[in-house]
Amino acid sequence: MSGTTQQTRPQQPRQQPSQQQGGAGGGREPMRAAPERTGSGAVPVVGVLLALCLLALAVALVQHALVALGVIGGPAWPQVLVEGVRGTAPATWMVPVGVVLALVGLWLALRVALGRRTRSEIRLRSRTAVSVEPRDLARLASSAARDVDGVLGARSSADRRKVVVRVQTTGEGSVPGAVQQAVAERLRAVERQPSVKVRVEGGDR
Incomplete structure (x- = not known):
C-alpha cells in the first residue's frame, strides 16, 4: 500500500478592504491641487479696440463698394481719406508721434501677452x-x-x-x-x- 502525502500551503491573512485600496487616509497620495482660476486681464480691452477698428474698416469698405456699384451717391470714404493725405509734406512732428504710437502698440501687445491675470479667489x-x-x-x-x-x-x-x-x-x-x-x-x-x-x-x- 502506497501512502500519499498532501502538502498544505499556509493561508495568507485576508486583507481588509481598506488595506487593499490604500485606506481612507494614509495609503493614497493626496490629490494634486488644481491651478487657481484667473481673470482675463487686459485681453477684453484690447480685443474690443481691435474689434472696433475692424468694424470701422468694414463699414468704410462696404460704403466704397456701394459707391462703386452706383447704389448710393457721394464720394467714397477711403478715397476721401487718400485725397486728404495726398500731397502732405513730411514734418518734424511726425517722427515723435510715430514713435509714441509704435510704443503704445508695443505696450498693448506685451500687456496682453505677458501681463498678469487678475485673481479674485x-x-x-x-x-x-x-x-x-x-x-x-x-x-x-x-x-x-x-x-x-x-x-x-x-x-x-x-x-x-x-x-x-x-x-x-x-x-x-x-x-x-x-x-x-x-x-x-x-x-x-x-x-x-x-x-x-x-x-x-x-x-x-
Missing part, C-alpha cells in the same frame, strides 16, 4: 483645490463679529489681502480687539492670511 488650506471669493470672506468676518459680546451689528468688505469689519458696539473699549481676534480665528483656514481691520461706526465709538 482665495485659496484655503486643503489638499485639494478649494477656494472662496472675497465676498465669502466678508460674510465669514461679519458672522464672526456678530458673535462677539458687545457687538450690535457688523458689516464687512474684503479683497485678497485685507478684510475691513465695521461694527456698532455698546461702547466697551475691548470690543474691537475681541472682534479682530474672532475674525482672525474664523479665517485661519485661508492659505494666505489677510490683514483684519476693525472700525467702530456710529455714536457708540
Whole structure:
C-alpha cells in the first residue's frame, strides 16, 4: 500500500478592504491641487479696440463698394481719406508721434501677452483645490463679529489681502480687539492670511 502525502500551503491573512485600496487616509497620495482660476486681464480691452477698428474698416469698405456699384451717391470714404493725405509734406512732428504710437502698440501687445491675470479667489488650506471669493470672506468676518459680546451689528468688505469689519458696539473699549481676534480665528483656514481691520461706526465709538 502506497501512502500519499498532501502538502498544505499556509493561508495568507485576508486583507481588509481598506488595506487593499490604500485606506481612507494614509495609503493614497493626496490629490494634486488644481491651478487657481484667473481673470482675463487686459485681453477684453484690447480685443474690443481691435474689434472696433475692424468694424470701422468694414463699414468704410462696404460704403466704397456701394459707391462703386452706383447704389448710393457721394464720394467714397477711403478715397476721401487718400485725397486728404495726398500731397502732405513730411514734418518734424511726425517722427515723435510715430514713435509714441509704435510704443503704445508695443505696450498693448506685451500687456496682453505677458501681463498678469487678475485673481479674485482665495485659496484655503486643503489638499485639494478649494477656494472662496472675497465676498465669502466678508460674510465669514461679519458672522464672526456678530458673535462677539458687545457687538450690535457688523458689516464687512474684503479683497485678497485685507478684510475691513465695521461694527456698532455698546461702547466697551475691548470690543474691537475681541472682534479682530474672532475674525482672525474664523479665517485661519485661508492659505494666505489677510490683514483684519476693525472700525467702530456710529455714536457708540
